[in-house]
Amino acid sequence: MARYLPLALLAIVVIVVQQIAQWSDATYYLTQLTMTAYYSLVIVGLCLLMGYAGQISLGHAGFFAIGGYLSAMLTTHDLMPYQGNALFKALGSLGLLVHQQDLFGASVLHVTPWAACIAAVLTAALIAFCLGIPVLKLKGHYLAMATLGFGIIIFRVALATPLFGEADGISEVPGFTLLPGLTVSGDFAARTSNYYIAWGMVLLTMLLLSQLIHSRIGRALRAIHGSEEAARAMGVDTARYKLQTFVLSAVLAAVAGVFLTHFNGGLGPSEAGIMKSVRYVAIVAIGGMANLWGALIMGVVLNFLSLRGFFGTYDDAVFGAILIVIMLFAPHGLLHRGILRELKNLFRKNGHGPA
Amino acid sequence: MALLELTHVHKRFGGLHAVNDVSFAVQPGQIKAVIGPNGAGKTTLFNCIAGTFPPSEGSVHFNGQPIEGLEPHRIASRGLSRTFQNIKLYPGLTALENVMIGRHCRSRAGFWAGMLRLPSTFREEREIRERSLEYLELLGIADLADSEATSLAFGQQRAVEFARALAAEPTLLLLDEPAAGLNIYETAEVARLITTIRDRGITVLLVEHDMSLVMDISDEIVVLSFGQKIAEDTPHNIQQNTEVIRIYLGEDDAAD
Ligand SMILES: Nc1ncnc2c1ncn2[C@@H]1O[C@H](COP(=O)(O)OP(=O)(O)OP(=O)(O)O)[C@@H](O)[C@H]1O
Ligand SMILES: [Mg+2]
Numbered sequence: 001m002a003r004y005l006p007l008a009l010l011a012i013v014v015i016v017v018q019q020i021a022q023w024s025d026a027t028y029y030l031t032q033l034t035m036t037a038y039y040s041l042v043i044v045g046l047c048l049l050m051g052y053a054g055q056i057s058l059g060h061a062g063f064f065a066i067g068g069y070l071s072a073m074l075t076t077h078d079l080m081p082y083q084g085n086a087l088f089k090a091l092g093s094l095g096l097l098v099h100q101q102d103l104f105g106a107s108v109l110h111v112t113p114w115a116a117c118i119a120a121v122l123t124a125a126l127i128a129f130c131l132g133i134p135v136l137k138l139k140g141h142y143l144a145m146a147t148l149g150f151g152i153i154i155f156r157v158a159l160a161t162p163l164f165g166e167a168d169g170i171s172e173v174p175g176f177t178l179l180p181g182l183t184v185s186g187d188f189a190a191r192t193s194n195y196y197i198a199w200g201m202v203l204l205t206m207l208l209l210s211q212l213i214h215s216r217i218g219r220a221l222r223a224i225h226g227s228e229e230a231a232r233a234m235g236v237d238t239a240r241y242k243l244q245t246f247v248l249s250a251v252l253a254a255v256a257g258v259f260l261t262h263f264n265g266g267l268g269p270s271e272a273g274i275m276k277s278v279r280y281v282a283i284v285a286i287g288g289m290a291n292l293w294g295a296l297i298m299g300v301v302l303n304f305l306s307l308r309g310f311f312g313t314y315d316d317a318v319f320g321a322i323l324i325v326i327m328l329f330a331p332h333g334l335l336h337r338g339i340l341r342e343l344k345n346l347f348r349k350n351g352h353g354p355a
Numbered sequence: 356m357a358l359l360e361l362t363h364v365h366k367r368f369g370g371l372h373a374v375n376d377v378s379f380a381v382q383p384g385q386i387k388a389v390i391g392p393n394g395a396g397k398t399t400l401f402n403c404i405a406g407t408f409p410p411s412e413g414s415v416h417f418n419g420q421p422i423e424g425l426e427p428h429r430i431a432s433r434g435l436s437r438t439f440q441n442i443k444l445y446p447g448l449t450a451l452e453n454v455m456i457g458r459h460c461r462s463r464a465g466f467w468a469g470m471l472r473l474p475s476t477f478r479e480e481r482e483i484r485e486r487s488l489e490y491l492e493l494l495g496i497a498d499l500a501d502s503e504a505t506s507l508a509f510g511q512q513r514a515v516e517f518a519r520a521l522a523a524e525p526t527l528l529l530l531d532e533p534a535a536g537l538n539i540y541e542t543a544e545v546a547r548l549i550t551t552i553r554d555r556g557i558t559v560l561l562v563e564h565d566m567s568l569v570m571d572i573s574d575e576i577v578v579l580s581f582g583q584k585i586a587e588d589t590p591h592n593i594q595q596n597t598e599v600i601r602i603y604l605g606e607d608d609a610a611d
Contacts, residue, residue: 208470215469215476216462216483219448223456226445233405233439234523235431235460244466290447 003214006293007207014199018192030195031186032307037198038260039280040299041205045252047284047295048209052218053245054225055136056144058277059151060253063124065158065272067254068261070120072170073163074111075262083109091115100174113176117258124254125247132246136239148274155272169268176262184262194263201259202296205252209292221245222290279319285326288333298334356419358383358527358558359404364413364423366399366582373399374410375582381527386549386559388569391579392602397562398440400579401529404560405437406430417527432460436525438516440532440562444504450515451500454487457522490518494548510541517545521552528552530561534568546572570594578602 021027046060079097082088088109091097096115100108111119135146158164165171175185183190184197212218223231224238232238261267270276283302287295302319305311311318326333357380366374373396381387389397403410406427415423422430436457444453462483464476491497494514499507504515513533520528533549534542546568553559563569569576570590578586578593580602586593593599 211472212466212470215472216459216464216480217466217469219452219455220459222448222452223445223459226447227443229407229427230439230443230445231456232427233407233431233437233443234456234519235428236456237426237428248466 003210007203007210010206011203014196014203018195022192027191030191032304034191034195034198034263035260035307036300036303037195037202038256038263039303040202040296041256042253042280043283043287043295043299044202044205044209044292045249046280047287047289047292048213048221049245049249050281050284051287051289051291051295052213052225053221053242055242055246056140056281057147057246057249058144058274058281059147059149059154060249060280061272061274061276062151062154063128063250063253064257064260064276065154065267065269066124066127067120067257068267068271069158069164069170069257070123071113071116071176071258072173072261072267074116074119075113075174075176076110076170076172077163079109079111080107110174113174113262117176120258121251121254124257125251128247128250129243132243136242136246148277151272151274151277155269155274158269158272165268167269169266169271170261171266173261173264173266176259184259186263186265198259198263201255206292206296213292217241225290275316275319278323279316282319282323282326286322286330286334291333294333357381357416358385358418359560360416361400361404362414362416364400364403364410364415366396366403366408367411372582374403376413377577377579377582377584378413379577379584379587381558381560383526383558384553384556385574386553386561386572388573388576389560389562389579390564390566390569390576395579396582397579398531399582401437401531401560401562404430405435405529428460431523434524434526435529436520436523436527437529438513438520438531438533440535442509442512442516444512444515444519446503446505448504449501450496450504450507450511450518451484451487451491453504453515454490454518454522455483457490457519458483458486460523487518487522490522491515493521494518495544510537513537513545517548521557525557527558527560530559530563532562532564534563534565542568 017033018030021029042060042064046057049055049057079088088097091111096112098110098112100110131150135143138146159166175183175187177183178197182193182197184194213221220231220236220241223234223236224241228238257267257271283299284295287298306315359381361380362378364374364377365372375396377400389400391397402408403423404415406422406425406429409424413423414421417430417433417435420433422433445456448456462479464479468476488497488500491500494517496511496514496518499511504512507515513536517533530549534545537545542565549559549561549572573590576588576590576593577584578599585602586596586599588596
């Protein structure tokens, strides 16, 4: 039962924050908190992969971008020229396409957001699957470099492809109607409902992941992290679990990308950048690695500050600095059980007391 | 039928012939020991059996089925469990959780079941925990269940690893130097434990340097030297075997 207490607390905090924002006329904070929630999905997924299964990825912004870009492209790219094509006719008759009017009143044809979202997330899952099979055989630095390479490719593809808007990215992405009356969009009127959609997704993800880490599979992932050889010897199919975890975390990143893109109404190549991937890794590290709640809390705090412009032009530098400092002084992160003892030790060593 | 049968097993590391044409069989219900000087290839032989790496040549049959070249987790789920010479516990997991990993191949909840915490998963998880606690009790370390495994004393870590291997309910247990680093009381305890689990129907193949332990509990002994099998016999006959005395015990004396 203690496992569900943090979830209940989070739900209460989410409601209280919204109420405070509403009564103090500061609902503009909700926009950044909504974006923060979506970034948190990437972070807790990466936390499962890195902190629990012990497999680093320096390419998770790539999966976020695959989700965001594909969904944005499919819901904005005009399919009118292909209207006669048999494939598109079939898609149309399945209800996967919508006719809309563009700004100038011309009729345009797009993929519906639901279909685009599913296509984007499935594509990300498939790419993660195909990438994961070879690269997850690598360990440590080699895995870091391989996933970094993947991230660079996605970034350059986004930047160089006219279909993805090159340096400008994609804008005027339509809202994504989840249920009648519930639309993911940056609409001023839908600010509060979007805040709850985003945090509802975080709560659901935290529920599923915290149950997972306390399950047979979660234990096996931690065993892989501890000693891959001993895990294999006890019957853990390490290759398969690493791959499944990689795909799961990529799917979470892609879902976050889709939702944030529809919420913001667009995205640009910086979302696919290496610095974003580094930022996610830094947040998982400072959150305590194998600590879902630590990653979530640090993710919310740092992303919110970053989105509020608190770090100014040094935004990326702050996350780089965090990585250095954490690796040097607190390789187990800031938020974990032993931190108080470690702090005491730190002061004892430097103080005048007996060593 | 033999439970485990090695036929002409070889393992080469580059130019080093670590295991050279070794054949022997382990009968069900036996305690069989592999002895030999340092570097004789005992651990390498265990690794070939358990699937850590495939033998360069030769075959390994377990329960009548060929297992050479299979991945270790497949071999483990067929009922072969092992401990390591240099203890390999999972840091960050408690002693109990380490043993619970041993039950991995005897349980089945996957990703979805784990995330959704289905009622069947809940029951299975409770069963895993209860059975694992039983094995900690068998090893006399139930009171350490919630301690982090890698922070325990050396002898206790060996016990956790032993419990983890038993939790998989193997038909064949490979023990690589189960008494290394233990004092004489702990060693006697290990000897008692090995005979206990044999009496429960688990066949044991062990590597051990402690000669009194090996001679006391083994039904048969295989002697390796420079990767080759030089003798295979009962403890009584091994002690009389002049070649073994010359190669094995002689070197042992020289080392003293
Ligand atoms: N993975 C490996 N790669 C290369 N050489 C290896 C490997 N494993 C073992 N060896 C070599 O194979 C030989 C046999 O080693 P092994 O560990 O099997 O001996 P052992 O009989 O278990 O010795 P000990 O009693 O010291 O444990 C040694 O020369 C060792 O250096
Ligand atoms: Mg050895």
